[in-house]
Amino acid sequence: MEWFNVGKIVNTHGIRGEVRVMSRTDFPEERFAIGTKLGLFKPDAKKPIMVKIASHRQHKNFELLTFEGYPTINDVAEFKEAYLRIAEHDLTELEEGAFYHHEILGCTVFSTEGQEIGVVSEILETGANDVWEVKPKKGKMHYIPYIEDVVKEIDINEKKVVIEVLEGLLSE
Template identity: 60%
Template sequence: MEKWFNVGKIVNTHGIRGEVRVISKTDFPEERYKTGNILYLFLPKAKDPIELKVKSHRSHKNFDLLTFEGLENINEVEKFRDGILKVPESYLGQLEEDEFYFHEIIGCLVATTKGEEIGKVTEILTPGANDVWVIKGKGGKETLIPYIHDVVKKVDVKEKVILIEPMEGLLS
């Protein structure tokens, strides 16, 4: 059976020309929302996903705005609200060395190179220059770790373990 990965959630329409407002959950929005790409829409009450072909993509505030081929006005896309856009595992491309999909990193155990356990990755933030991994430790304490070579020394997605060399003050 095919494994599906979330790309984003349609939270509303935008304007009257069939544009939808999406909160993205994808690692690579510019790649995933490229014109001509196929996305699958899973609606809460629908049995089967709806295949959609991306016609246009642009960013607006904290959202990605998409239009789909053959859907030209608000009335045709209004029913998509609260739908989840997904892609099958077969759509995930090969990544460069030291690049990972979010689903590979989330859930990994993080420890220092000296063996001190920090916690598990619960979320990935993408503020700009580099990703920031949110680590939840014992007692619910959250630690933010920048994904940079000076800090992250080894990522083993098969074993779900990440080794870091914390900079001074990073773990305090």
């Protein structure tokens, strides 16, 4: 079974079993809803500890969660640095034209003229729009904004993206 990161536990919060989570999802209300089951992967663990969310609230830039059966700080202290992941079969369908990051990562990027530019290696969330880090076979990394003027076609099945190369877009 494949698992996808939705957050990282960075610390505990208070004494009542809350953990502070750095969210890695665009859908925190859905992913961290009460009753949701997630896989908790401690560092270097191959198998998850299955946890069920008992409470969720936001505090500053973090999600604060408690898990059923873990009522105190002592119960959750060992979870620091663990990743919260969702099983692939629990991913929801996205609307047309929207993609999960794991679907875009690894796609080969081509210009509208058919020139291979590189492979999407990272997705940076900048606020206004995502920026795709594209690694060429040689040379400097390219940073491609995920906007309509640039990204013209995405074919997830073929792992192919076609972009309009605007002047100054690609690193020399």
